[in-house]
Amino acid sequence: MQNSISHDSDARYRGLLEAAPDAMVVVNGTGEIVLLNLQAESRLGYRRDELVGQKITTIIPEGFAERLLADGTRSAATALAQQIGTGIELSALRKDGSAFPIEIMLSPLESDDGILVTAAIRDITVRKAAEQHLVQTEARYRGLLEAAPDAMVVVDEGGEIVLVNAQAEKQFRYRRDELLGKTITSIIPQGFAERLAADAQRSAEDAMAQQIGTGIELTACRKDGSEFPIEIMLSPLRNDEEVLVTAAIRDISARKLAEVQLQLKIDELSRSNEELAHFADIASHDLQEPLRMVSSYTQLLARRYKGKLDSDADEFIEFAVDGASRMQRLIQDLLIYSRVGTKGKELLDTSSERAFQLAVGNLGGVIADSGALVTNDPLPDVCADEIQLIQLFQNLVANAIKYQKPGVPTVHVSAARGPENKWMFSVKDNGLGIEPHYFERIFGMFQRLHKREEFSGTGIGLAICKKIVERHGSTISVASQVGEGSTFSFGLAASTQT
Amino acid sequence: MPTEVLLVEDSPGDVRLTQEAFREANIAIKLHVAEDGVEAMEFLRREGVHADAPRPDLILLDLNLPRMDGREVLALIKADDKLKSIPTVILTTSEAEADIVKSYHLQANCYLSKPVELEVFEGLVKSINEFWLTRAKLPKVWQIT
Known part of the structure; x- marks a missing residue:
């Protein structure tokens, strides 16, 4: 009976109930509501008289009975000591049928009618929403973490691992639960703390802006103790209580291996290049010695x-002398060719005009004998090895004069501005010209387009030109029309002064 | 008194070629041959079979020799008061800058590369004869007083 509480105590108790900040409902031993406060009316949307006498399950459909039972096993004192903040979470039902989350704390109340139970009911909608938001944010963050291609490890300020993704499990060969709570030094023994300290000096934006490609390289340790190279990028993650650090950890074993292999290949290549250059030098020098004997003594014989x-006998000796002297020229040319690469000087600002004039000077006899007209436009300063530039002009002009048809041979050298800060040089003649299908071939080693009786030479002159131009970071090509003449073109970097 | 030249050269082909070239240049020259550095020093110091060897007016020294190479021979000659005044001409196939520098550092009187062409070589031998054995004034008395 709801009115069986004595009048005095009822009034006093009612006053207390009304003063409480939470909704308060008093229930008797059979689960009927005997008393409620204003807070309870407004929270649940009932008038007081609508609820009094109703079963508590009307407003708290589930859990209350079980709760009661559980609390019933404890002493009143223990139940009273229970703070509402640690109360159980249930769901309450308003009159309009809508539900909202609550937290309740129960305390027994001795009365004339036996034990009554006072239930303090707190609406925790707002807190729940906040919690929900937090869970969602965490889920989103976790989703991001799992989606990352790298192993991700979140570490707290104490260096303890608080979150990892599946990649991290795979990379370090730990199960997730084995990693959580471990310190970061168990998987990254060295450098992480220093890295963290260094990163702390920067703003979060700077840290965020850092690309993993530029991250620092460290060594990581798997569960089985095996080590592997990693690159890590750290970014701070602030929440209200602390700063967490997210570490993106990339296994760079494959890259490292590729780097090592690449370096090995480079070493191997430069070694074999060196050997080759050395070989050409030694071969041409050592071949020359016995050849000098053959050549000298066949000449003495002759x-x-x-x-x-x-x-x-005269004819045989003549062939022997000719063969030996041709071989000598080949070896000497081979030596010149190999030394373009091995004995080249530094590329410096050089007057191509001066180099050209020196080349023409060296060819004085040839030019005079042929009656050739060798002319030039003003030529620019370029970045070149002067000795090689002289050789280049000399070979091209000599070639132009050599492959002539009857009449006055003319050779004209000019230069024009080309792309990429280069000068494009042209050496133009009015000679025999070259058929297009030979354009490539003439720059090869020992390539000759004519019979030996027509034109002498080993056929290495243009190969040397090509090698010189290539050493200067450019290319050489020819344009020609048979019977009209040829134009050889090559680029040279402009002088740094211009 | 004939002109005495010591040729230190291990290649018989080169020895003969040099003999032929000197024969063309100056028939009066007596060319002695040492096949390696050790023999060259024995000749110069008149040791063993070379007890009666003449003091050469000129030494033509190859650099790459068996047993004791030309650089050592040159160093020994130029460190020896009795021998240092003999003009010592390096005649070698090496064109390496390092060999040229080293030879002059060791007081070689002249460094010559053996030309590849026979005619050029003959011309070089003529020049040696003309300059070192004809025009250059060499000491007649070599004993330090």
Whole structure:
């Protein structure tokens, strides 16, 4: 019976109830509501008289009975000591049927009618929403973490691992629960703390802006103790209580291995290049020695015994002398060719005009003998090895004069501004010209387009030109029309002064 | 008194070639040959079979020799008061800058590269004869007083 509480105590108790900040409902032993405060009316949307006498399950459909039972097993004192903040979470039902989350704390109340239970009911909608938001944010963050291609490890200020993704499990070969709570030094023994300290000096924006590609390289340790190289990028993650650090950890074993292999290849290549250059030097020098003997003694033979033996002997000796001297030229040219690469000087600001004039000077005899007209436009300063530039002009001009048709040979050298801060040089002649399908071939080693009786030479002159131009970071090409002449073109970097 | 030249050269082909070239240049020259550095020093110091060797007016020294190479021979000659005044001409196939620098550092009187062409070589031998054995004034008395 709801009115069986004595009048005095009822009034006093009612006053207390009304003063409480939470909704308060008093329930008797059979689960009927005997008393409620104003807070309870407004929270639940009932008038007081609508609720009094109703079962508590009308407003708290589930859990209250079980709660009661549980609390019933404890002493009143223990129940009273229970703080509402640690109360159980249930769901309450308003008159309009809508539900809202609550937290309730129960305390027993001795009365004439036996034990009554006072339930303090707190609406925790706002807190729940906040919690929900937090859970969602965390879920989103976790989603991001899992989606990352790298191993991600979140560490708190004490260096303890608080969050990892599946990649981290895979990379370090730990189960997630084995990693959580471990200190970061168990998977990254060295450098992480220092890295963290360094990063702390920067603003969060700077840290965020840092690309993983530029991250620092450290060594990581798997569960089985094996080590592997990593690159890590750290970014701070602030929440209300503390600063967490998210570490993106990339296994760079493959890259490291590739780097090592690349370096090995580079070493191997430069070693074999060096050997090759060395080989060409040694071969041409050492080949020259016995050849000098063959050549000298066949010449001595020719000189002393020509006409004293029979005509066959004279012819044989002549072939031997010719063969030896041609081989000598080949070896010398080969040596020049190999030394373009090995004995080249630094590329410096050089007057191409001066180099050209020196080349023309060196060719004085050839030019005079052929009656050739060698002219030039003003030529610019370029970045070159002067000795090689002289050689280049010399070979091209000599070639132009050599492959001539009857008439006055003319050779004209000019330069025009080209792309990429280069000068494009042209050496133009009015000679025999070259058929287009030979354009490539003429720059090869020992390539000759004519019979030996027509034109002498080893056929290495243009190969040397090509190598010189390539050493200067450019290319050489030819344009030609048979019977009209040829134009050889090559680029050279402009002088740094201009 | 004939002109005495010591040729220190291990290649028989080169020895013969040099003999032929000197024969063309100056028949009066007596060319002695040492095949390596050790023999060259024995000749110069008149040791063993070379007890009666003449003091050469000129030494033609190859650099790359068996047993004791030309650089050592040159160093020994130029450190020896009795020998240092003999003009010592390096005649070698090496064109390496390091060899040239080293030779002059060791007081070689002249450094010559053996030309590849026979005619050029003959011309060089003529020049040696003309300059070192004809025009250059060499000491007649070598004993330090």
